[in-house]
Amino acid sequence: MTKLNRDKAQPAGIKLLFAALLSSVALVTGGCSGGGERDENDGTLLNTITLPTDVVLNLACEDVGVWPENCVLDDPENPFATTPISEFDVNNPNDPFNKLELAARIPEGPSGAKARFYLWATALARRPSGENQYFTALALHELFDANSNVLNQDELVREQAKKAYRSVLENFFGGVAVRTCRVVDGCDPPSNFFIQLNERVADNLYRTDATGWRRLVPGDPRFAIELLIDWGFTYDPCTDLPACTNGVVSVGEF
C-alpha cells in the first residue's frame, strides 16, 4: 500500500465491496465459463480400444521403437499410449506387474504383430531395458514378415527392425529376459531361466528357423554375420541345433 494511496483513501463503498465479494464467491462456487468441473461432454470416452489387426505400420518418427526415441507415446495410432504398463521390480519382487500378462493376451500370429509392437515400444519408451528393446525388434521383424506383400512398407519395416536389433546390441548388450519354465513346459518344479538377448538377436538375423519368419538379411546367412561386423560385433553361430544355446556374440572383431 503506497503512501499516496493511504493519503487519498476514501471510505469504502459498502455496496461496491459487497459486489466485489459476491463476484469472488461466484467465481469460486460457480466457476467461470468452461473452467469449472468437467462433465461427460468434455473429452473422449476411453474405456475400450480395439487393438489393430492389420499389418501396415505407419512409423510415427524415424527411430520409433529404438531407444531412446519415445515418439511412440504421442503416436495417435498407439492403443497403449495411455495404458499403465507395470514391470517386474527387482527391488520389490512381490509387487504385481502386468506387462507379460498383456503381451500374452494379444492374439498370436500376424494379426497381433502390430499391437505387440505398440505394447513393447511403449514399454521401452517408459522404461529402457534390453527386454523391451528386444521384443520391440522382434515385433517389427514379425511385421516385416507379415506385410511382405505391401511393397512400400517392406523396406521401411525391415530397416526399422534392423535398427531395433542393433539397439539391443549397442545399448543393452548384456540384457537378458527372465522366463519361467512351468510344469506344463516340462519343468517340475518350475524354474526361472535367462534368455541371453544378444545371442537371440544374432540368431534371429542368422537363421530363418530361429523365428520362422523371413530373415531381415536375405541371401547367404554369412551376410548377417557381415552386418553384425559392420555394427561392431562378431557372431560365432551355435552348433547345438535345434536348441541353439551355444552361439557367442562378442564386441568387436577377434
Added chain:
Amino acid sequence: MAGISLTKRIQIAFGLFALALCLPQVSYAQSDVVTTYKDENGWQLRVNGEPYYMKGVVWGYTPRGQNYTYNLFGQSDDQIRKILDYDFGLMAEMGVNTIRTFTMIPPKWVTYIYEEHGIMSIINPLMGRYGYNINGKWVPFTDYSDPATREILKRDMQVFVERYKDTKGVLMFAFGNESNYGLSWSSFEIENLPEGEQNTAKARYLYSLFEEVIAAGKAIAPNQPFTIVNGDLQYIDLIQELMPSLDVLGSNVYRGKSFTDLWAVAEEKLDLPVAFFEFGSDAFNARSFQEDQLNQALILKDQWEEMYRKSYGMGEEGNSIGAFIFEWRDEWWKYLQIEQLDIQNTNASWANQGYEFDWAPGQNNMNEEWFGIVALGPTNSDGVSTARPRTAFYVMQQIFTKSPLELDRDGVDRLFAGINLELLDLKGEVGQLAAESAEDKRLLRLTGGRFEGEMVLKGAEKSIDEEGRDALEFSDGQSVFLDFAFEPNDKTKGQMTVNLLGNVADKQPLEFSYGDRGRPVSVLTEQFIQIGDEQVLVEVPVPFNDQERIEIYDFNATYEGENADIEAFYHTSRFHWGYEGDHWGLLRETTDIPGMDIWNAKAPYGVEFTGKGKFKNMTFLIGPEVYWGANPKAMFKYDFRLANFDWTFIHSHDIARRTTGVDTTDITSRQNSQTAITAEREFANGIKLELGGLFSSPDEIEESFERVDRAGNVFLDEIEFEDTLGFRGKITFPWQETYLKATHAGLVADAGTVHRTFGIMDPSRLPNDGMGNKQEVEAGMIVRFGDYMLMPRVLYRDNLVHANPFIEPRIENGILRPGTTPRDTDSDPFAVLGNREARSAELYLTYDPTGATQFYDWDNDWREDAKFAYNIGGTYTRFPTKTDSYLFFFDPLRINVPFGEGLAAEDVWAVSSRIVMNPNPSSRYIFRFIRGFEQSTGNPGGLNDGNADYFEFHWRAEWNRKHFFSGFYKNDAFGPYDFFRQFNLQYPHQVQMDYSMLLGGSGVQFGSIQDEQRATRVGIRAQYRSLQEGNETFEQDGDYIFQTILYFTYQF
C-alpha cells in the same frame, strides 16, 4: 531526516522502552533542578540556577554489521561501560554537554554518563511516532484521535516520567519525533473533511494530546522542563493555541546553513526558548561521489554561529538555548536496513536544496549513512566500535570551548573568526587517510572468515554387538570460509565468500551438512585384469577423495546506475515480492540458506535490475535459479496506480528447464510462464480489498490428460484456454482483522507460494498450496484482548478434476481396456497433489505481553523479551480424496520418478505449543511441543501406510548469552529432513542434544542472531535414532544408530 529514515528504529526504541518498564523500581535521587529563565536579553536554560547552553549531539551506537535490532543495553554491564567510556570520553573531549538519543537509556546509565563524563541526557520517548502497541496489537500508524490510544499513550508517558524524574543527569523530557509528519491514520470523521483540512484536524488531536501528556508530566516532575520534537515550525499556530504547558520549542530543522526566519517566527508566535533536536549535514558529496568532510563542517560552523548569535544577550531574538547535531556516529544500516550491513552505502535517498554543495536538480543528495561527525570504524579488541573524528568534530571542539552564555557579541565573532578550517580539515583528512590505510581498503580485500573443525564418533548397534569397540567409526572434518569485499569503483561494491575443505567428517545418515560435497565417491571404471592367460574386461570401483575442495560459497555485488540499480546475487538471501503486490507468490522467498547448504544448493542465483527515474516502479529479474527450485527464468514487475487502486503487473517466463536437482525432494519442473495482475486498495474505513488475475501455463493448451468420472469411465481430455486462468479476491475488515479470501484456479493455473500472515513463524498448518485445479475459500480473524491473541482460520477447497485412481489395464478378445494411472506433473499437464480437496480448521492462542518483540517474528528466539510468552493451538484437516502421484528426483539418472500411487484420503491433525521464558535478563528457555497425525509427502506405502502418529519436543536454553543447550526428542516421527517424510521414513525414537559455548571474538558481543552467528564457538552434539523393521537400514544396523560430534568454530 530522522523522520524519514527511522521507520524501523522505533522497534528498538520501543523494545528498550519496554525493557525500561521491566526494570526494577530504582530511584536515583538528587536530580538537578532545571528551569527556563527570561528577561529582556532573551531566554536561558538554567541547571540548579546556573545558565546552561546545550552543546549537544544525537547519540546512537550501532556497530558495523548490526542494524536497528541491536540492543546495546542488553550487553553485560562491563561491556556497556567500555562502550560508554569510549564514546562519551570522545564526546567530552569535543565539549559536548548534552545528548539526545532514540535509544532509551536505563536510568542507572544516564546517571553513569553524567557522573563519569559530565554529559546530561534528554529523555525522549517517541510516543507512538512509528506505531504503538495498543491493547496487545501493534498499530503501525498511531491514531491520536482514538480515545483508547490517547489514554494508553498518556498513561505510558507518565510511567516514563515517573521512572526518570529523580534520575541524576536528566536535563529535560521531550516527546515524539517529527510526529507532525506522521499523521497517516485514517478515520471516517476526518476523511469527510475537505482535503486541505484533514491533516490540520489530525494535528489538533496530536498537539492536544501532547499538552495533556506534558501537563500530567509536570505534575510528576516539576524539576524538569518539558518539550516536544516538532518537524520544523509546522502547525506552530496549533502549538500556540493548544499547548500552554510547553516549556521549550523543540524542533528538527533541515534548512541548510541558515535557519532563516525561524527565530523570529518562534518569538512572535510562541515566545518560548528554542532548541534544535536535529539539524546538521551529511558528510558525503553526492555530486563528486566521495566523502566531503569540509562541507559538513562548514555547514555546522555556520549553523552554530547563527545559534550563538541568537542566544541570550546577543541583541537579537535571544531565544536559542542550544541544539543537538544529527548525528554523532554514522549508521551503516540505514539504506537497506537488513542487508549490506558491513558496507557504508553511498545511496542518496532524498533531496534537499538547502545543501547547495551537492544539490543538483532532479537528483537526491542526502546520504543517510553519512551524517556522523565521527565516522564508524571497525571494532577494537575491547569489542567497542571505534570512531574516527571528522573535520566537523574538530571544528565543534573549537566552538564548544565556549558557551555563548560566557561570551558577548564580539566574543562570538572572535570565536568563529578564529577557526582555522583549513587546518582542521587537514586534521580530518589525515584521520580519514590513516583510517583507510589501517583498514587496508583495496579493490579486493579479506574482511574476515571462520574456521570450522569437527570430530565425529559414530556407530550402530549391530556392528558394536558383532565387532566390539572397533566397530565405532571415527572421522574428522575441517572447513574454512574466507570473506572478501570489493569496491572497484564508487558505484560498484560487493562481497563474496570462498569455502575450502580439508577432510570431510562422515555424519550421514544422522546428519547431512554443508561440505558433504567433498565426501569420497566411488566411480565404476572398466579395466582389463589378467586372469590366467586372459585379459578380462571388468568394472572396478575407483575412489575419489579430493573432489570439489574449493568453491565460491556466496557472492553479491551492486551497481548504482543512472536509470537502474543492478544487483548480482549468488546464494545470498532474497525475499519474495509479496509485499510489493505479488499476491500470487510467483517469486518465492529464498532465505533458508543453512537449509540449502545441507544439499549444497546454490540458489538464489541471478541479476536484478531495479528501475530509477523514468524507469521507476519497474523491476527485471533474470537468472539460472532466482529462487530455490526455479527453472532458468526471467521476471518483470511493474507497479502503477490507476482508479485509486495500486496495481502490480508481473510476467514470469521460464527460459529453459533445470536439468538437475540437489536431493530427492528437489524435483525439476516443466517450463512454464505466468502473467499476473493484482489490484489492491485500502479504504479510509480500514477495509482492504485485493483482486487478482492469473494466466498460467499457456504452453499446455491442447495437451491431453486422462480423467475418471464418478461412474469409473475413463476420458481422454484436453487442456483448454479457460484452464489456464485463475482469479482471486480477498477482503480484509479492520474489525479483528477479519478476512475472507476466494480463489478459482483452472487446471493448469499454477501460482507460486501462498504467503502466510506471520511469515515462516506462522503456526498455521492450513494446507495452502499454489497449484491450480481448485476452487477455494479461506477465512480467518485475529482477535486481540489484552496481551492475548486468538487466531481462528478455516479453509475449504474442491478440485475441478479429481486425482486418477489406478485401473488395471486388460485385453480381452482383441479389445484393450487401457485403464489409467495416477497422474504426475512430469507426464501430465497437471496433477492433484498439495492442492487436493481439503476441509481444514484451526485455532491458535498466543500470549505475549511485550508487543514490540512480536511472537511470530522470524528471530523471536533471540529477541523475545517477555518474562513468559506462549502459543498453543491446533489444526484439523480432512482430505476426502486421494492425490495423484508425487515425484522424487533420482540423481543417478537425473530424472524425476513418480511414486506411482497417490496418498490415500485421510484426516490429519496436529496440536502444538511454543513457550518462551525469560526468568531473568541472563537466561532464556524456549520449548516447543508438537503432537500430530500426518501423511507422507510422497510415498503412500511402507510403515503405517504412509502415516505418522507422532510426538515432538524441542528445547533451547540460554545462559548469560554464552551457554546454549538445545535439542529435541521425537517419537514415531519422520526423520529430520524433508526426504524422510517424502519416503515415509519414520523412527520410534530420535534424540539430539547440543551444548555449546560462545567464546567471543574480535568485535563480538552477544544477544542477537547476528552476534551468535559471528561468535567463536565450541560445542558437543549427540544424536541417537532407533530403528525398527521397515526402516531402510534396520537389517544392516540393528536397533539403533548414534553419533557424537565435537565441534569448534573460530571467527576471525
